[in-house]
Amino acid sequence: MKKTKLMKIVSDPKMISGIHNYCDKWCERCRFKTRCAVGIMDLEDKKQDSKELDLNSPEFWDKLHGIFADTFEMIGEMARKNGVDVDAPIPEEYWIQKEKRDKNAREHVCAKASWKYMEMVRKWMDGSSKDFEKKADELMKNISMGLPNKNPEKDALEIKDAVDVIIWNHTLIHVKLMRAVQQIFEDEPEILEDLPKDYDGSAKIALISIDNSIKVWETLLSHFPEKEDEILKMLSLLQKLGRRTELEFPNARSFKRPGFDE
Template sequence: MNVQPDLIAGIYNYCDTWCERCLFTARCRSFQIQSETGLAKTMDAGGNLVQQLTDALTLTKQYIDNLTRAQGNDVLNAPTEEQTQTLEQKAVQREDTAARPIRQHSATMLANDYLRQTGIWMKEEKDFLEQAGQQQLHEVELGLRTQEEAMPTLHALKDAWEMIRWYRTLIPVKTQSALRALAEPTENMRLVNYHLGKAKLVLVSIDRSLLAWQTVMQHYPEKTDALLDLLSLLSRLRRELETVFPDARAFQRPGLD
């Protein structure tokens, strides 16, 4: 008899909403309610690796084309409502006096600046993955590297691109959500922990984004100078949040930490 795993209470309050990469969808009430399916498939380790690399290039181009159409050819768009909780949307959109200091907070401005600058970079580098794949394939054909060396490189770059794209929109929204703790101070520990968890989520998102940028620079060191400002923005935002929420790093998100 199949027994449904116990749900992890509140896990969806502190996650990055990237359900396709989550290991806990079967234990998430939000995921079950939304009836989301189709977890990402990993590439088959067998078969001809050069053919897999060629297929990966095709999939990458389709991936970028679909992304462009979905965003109306505007990579600077903010997250959709499906990607955020009602509370975060309220924090971003409210025009009342309580919300204004949040929008004007230095952390918010850093996060929004990062969103803007990464949007510009991704627009300029819209063919980055396809070019990287073609380069790997060309080097394999020339015998400059083996098939076994080329595939992990392509996977690492594709993963880095997807992480940068995903977290660039999440970071500003969750930053403002966490900062509501300043606009609406409370002694209610559930709310205190809620905002700490949001701050922890932003810090984790920044950490992962920095690792993704390091992957890009590792394989394309010539791009380092152009990326230094982006890395500086993330580092400054991380320091700011760690100052405002000194207990955020220690917060244990249910099921995630």
């Protein structure tokens, strides 16, 4: 995408500034897709030649390289206009402190529990392929028999949606919680003290993802009652993680996300 086009999108008054900072990045399902610069760029990308969407094609990497180069140039220009020396070297002390903060963040209870959940989901999905195949056969059989009081198409859609939501969110919860806990170990400039906290915004996304995941695990439980023990473990971990996140970030639920909470 050309820099001028990028600038045009960003400066369109319809765009909601900063909306992409506090969302789940699931643009395909987002109701603000046409009011978010990232969403518009995603739509534009979908219109491009399929070669540009193929990770194995040189066109894809050329395009990505172009987007990064344009974006860095734009950021550089804005920073210079505001008197920031973007070429100044980063002091070594910064990296030492960052390493310390990252280590503390990885040890945080929310980071550990969300990592554990992510691993559990991956293992569960890998180990459940046979159960999904069995369920698909059962639903196909029901469709062909046309049994009354059964709605196999609806069941299939429900299961697919539940799996999509779980897969999308299982990494997002960890990523957002890591971002939130990393920030609580950072020193805050005095000037920002009274402003809403970015870590509350990140924690809110994690909480919403946890809520959505709980809902769809319950749906899966109704379709796979034979997997009750495993699903209940997942639910229990998510509920504990949600409670702990609320405790660590008491203002997260009331954080106002641009667009979504206005």
